[in-house]
Amino acid sequence: xxxNIAVNGTNAVIDVxxxxxxxxALREDLGLTGTHLGCEHGVCGACTVMVDGQxxxxxxMFAVQAEGCSITTIEGLASDxxxxxxxxxxxxDRHGLQCGFCTPGMxxxxxxxxxxxxxxxxxxxxxxMSGNICRxxxxxxxxxxxEQAAEELARWSDKDDVPNSWTKPTDAAETAVAAxxxxx
Amino acid sequence: MKPxxxxxxxxxxxxxxxxxxxxxxxxxxIIAGGQSLAPVLxxxxxxxxxLVDINRIPGLGAMERHDDSLSxxxxxxxxxxxxxxxxxxxxxxxxxxGHPAIRSRGTLGGSISHSDPSAEWPVVASALEAMMTVxxxxxKRKVHASEFFLGALEPDLxxxxxxxxxxxxxxxxxxxxxxxxxxGDFGLVTVVTALVEDRWRIAIGGIxxxxxxxxxxxxxxxxxxxxEAVRQAARAAGAAVExxxxxxxxxxxxxxMVEEFTHRSIVQALSASAAGVH
Numbered sequence: 001x002x003x004n005i006a007v008n009g010t011n012a013v014i015d016v017x018x019x020x021x022x023x024x025a026l027r028e029d030l031g032l033t034g035t036h037l038g039c040e041h042g043v044c045g046a047c048t049v050m051v052d053g054q055x056x057x058x059x060x061m062f063a064v065q066a067e068g069c070s071i072t073t074i075e076g077l078a079s080d081x082x083x084x085x086x087x088x089x090x091x092x093d094r095h096g097l098q099c100g101f102c103t104p105g106m107x108x109x110x111x112x113x114x115x116x117x118x119x120x121x122x123x124x125x126x127x128x129m130s131g132n133i134c135r136x137x138x139x140x141x142x143x144x145x146x147e148q149a150a151e152e153l154a155r156w157s158d159k160d161d162v163p164n165s166w167t168k169p170t171d172a173a174e175t176a177v178a179a180x181x182x183x184x
Numbered sequence: 185m186k187p188x189x190x191x192x193x194x195x196x197x198x199x200x201x202x203x204x205x206x207x208x209x210x211x212x213x214i215i216a217g218g219q220s221l222a223p224v225l226x227x228x229x230x231x232x233x234x235l236v237d238i239n240r241i242p243g244l245g246a247m248e249r250h251d252d253s254l255s256x257x258x259x260x261x262x263x264x265x266x267x268x269x270x271x272x273x274x275x276x277x278x279x280x281x282g283h284p285a286i287r288s289r290g291t292l293g294g295s296i297s298h299s300d301p302s303a304e305w306p307v308v309a310s311a312l313e314a315m316m317t318v319x320x321x322x323x324k325r326k327v328h329a330s331e332f333f334l335g336a337l338e339p340d341l342x343x344x345x346x347x348x349x350x351x352x353x354x355x356x357x358x359x360x361x362x363x364x365x366x367x368g369d370f371g372l373v374t375v376v377t378a379l380v381e382d383r384w385r386i387a388i389g390g391i392x393x394x395x396x397x398x399x400x401x402x403x404x405x406x407x408x409x410x411x412e413a414v415r416q417a418a419r420a421a422g423a424a425v426e427x428x429x430x431x432x433x434x435x436x437x438x439x440x441m442v443e444e445f446t447h448r449s450i451v452q453a454l455s456a457s458a459a460g461v462h
Contacts, residue, residue: 001192018192018235021222040185041223048285054263055285060222064192065215065237112284130367131283 001064007032008076016063023047023058025066026073034074034104038133045132048105048112049073055112074104077111087111087149096145098136105132110146118154122147187225191234198244198319198348201236206321206344208234214346215239216259219282219290220298244293244348256350258293265292273312273358273378277304280360282368293347296332299339299394302370304362306333307389309350310397311376317349324348333394353380359452361445363390365432372433373441375421375449379457386417386449388442391427400424401446409454418447 003014007030014029021040026032026049038044040059047058050072077085087107090096097103106129113120113128120128125146126139134142195201205212213232215221216239224230238244244259249270256265266278266287281287281295281304295305296316308314309329316327321344332340341347355378362371374389384405386398401417401424422443427435 017189019187019189019225021186024186041226042219042286045283045285054288056289057219057285059226060218061289062192062215062218062222062235064194065218065239067194109283109285127367128284131285 003063003067005063005066005068006070008072014063018062018064020063021059022049022051022056022061022063022066022071025063026058026071029063032073032075036101036104038101043133044102044105045109046102046105048108048132050108050112053115055109072108074107077107085111086152087114087145090145090149090152091142094144094148095141096137097141102132102134102136106134106142110149113146114150114153117150118157119150120146185226187222188228188231190225190232192237193234194237194240197241198346201238201241201346202319202321202344204234204236205346208232208236208343210343212236212343214297216294216297217261217290218294219286220294220300238346253351253353256292256352258291258297258347258350260292262287262290262292262295271352271354273308273355273360273376274352276360277308277376280304280362280364280368280371280374286368292350296350297339297341297347299333299335299337300370301333301336301392301394302372302374302390304371304374304389307371307374307376307387307395309352310389310395311378311385311387312352312355312380313385314353315351316347317351318345319348320345330397336393338393353378355380356382357453357457359449359454359456361449361452363441363445373438373445375442375445377446377449377453379453386421386446388421388425388446391425391438391442396425398424398446401450405450414447414450414454417450418443421446 005012016025023035023037026035035049035058036046038046042057042060048055049058051069087110109129109132122143125143193204211232212234215235215237244257246257247260248255254270262278262281265274292305295303314329316332318325318327327340334340357379359377362374364371371390376387378385384402386401388396398421400420404417404420422439425442427438429435
């Protein structure tokens with residue numbers, strides 16, 4: 001079946017079997033291997049991506065169901081010129097990763113949380129990120145990182161002189177950024 | 185962890201969905217949020233030949249407020265229920281389901297149709313005596329919650345029928361208490377207490393094949409509000425259940441937890457009632 005999707009602001013047409021999961025389509029058909037697959041049955045959270053601004057486990061959605069949707073993956077998080085997103089920087093700063101396998105899912109879940117809540121407490125961060133499993137860090141560095149990114153984003157959210165290219169998207173990235181905003 | 189091949193049909197209306205299910209002669213399956221179905225397919229515990237996707241049928245995600253009830257479409261997502269403020273019981277129960285990425289896709293209708301006795305919505309539906317509307321080739325029929333859950337993973341739905349609406353009363357007061365080992369897990373014990381039309385209703389999930397109603401506890405509580413009545417009602421719930429043993433918990437522990445969480449849920453309902461919050 002043909003599926004039209006926009007991934008990180010770029011339109012794509014792929015031809016997939018109905019049983020192809022969105023995660024496999026992103027990895028195999030579009031070569032976006034940043035989305036990781038751990039358990040492949042919706043437990044580990046490694047494959048979390050944004051679909052029309054909502055966090056989704058890409059192993060629990062079939063690619064054919066994403067027809068017409070706008071998808072943001074980990075590859076769409078940094079700016080077009082490669083400037084890391086504050087979340088990415090915070091994960092480096094605070095040792096929020098070790099082997100890195102869970103990191104793409106962690107970042108996408110954290111992104112969703114920071115879209116919804118400006119200053120989540122450490123408790124809230126743990127609660128909201130509990131669907132993402134990490135076997136290396138012991139989570140403390142991850143909570144630190146999300147907290148740091150939240151502070152940074154909050155500092156900038158009401159300033160006009162945004163210094164950084166990731167907050168001033170180019171045309172190509174605009175769709176992806178718009179799609180990131182939850183519409184509930 | 186890859187599903188077996190299947191045909192995919194994107195239904196455009198309830199009628200076309202039912203037609204597709206009928207054409208599949210019992211080998212078709214509806215996919216809504218897919219949060220329970222996709223793992224089942226991935227592990228090949230089930231291999232339907234046709235998946236009928238209802239996500240694009242217009243209007244099925246509607247939420248309509250009446251004076252003392254809510255009419256909910258089957259495609260209302262868990263996240264929608266967490267965020268609405270018409271029924272705070274539904275908002276609280278929704279919070280206990282999985283994680284954000286599960287709640288954004290998973291649906292009320294899917295959970296109720298899946299009829300997992302450990303899932304939150306069947307217990308809530310049982311306590312609220314929700315009314316289900318089921319559509320099939322012969323038209324629509326209404327099914328009371330007490331008759332809808334026939335067994336574990338066994339709803340009162342024919343292979344060519346579909347749940348198209350859920351009517352949930354808004355309780356005067358309520359309590360929700362769940363025991364799970366990790367955040368987002370299915371409940372080992374879930375107890376919902378609700379006061380609807382001045383009558384107590386207590387439902388217990390996680391024990392037995394379908395949500396159980398603690399009728400004796402409901403009767404003990406009656407018009408009483410004293411601590412002794414609450415204790416007696418909780419004890420009656422613990423004594424009424426016959427839980428099984430498994431890797432997660434022994435039957436003695438489960439029965440003790442039914443008593444404890446029934447107690448908590450009633451106390452929550454009474455204190456919310458006293459504070460005028462519901």
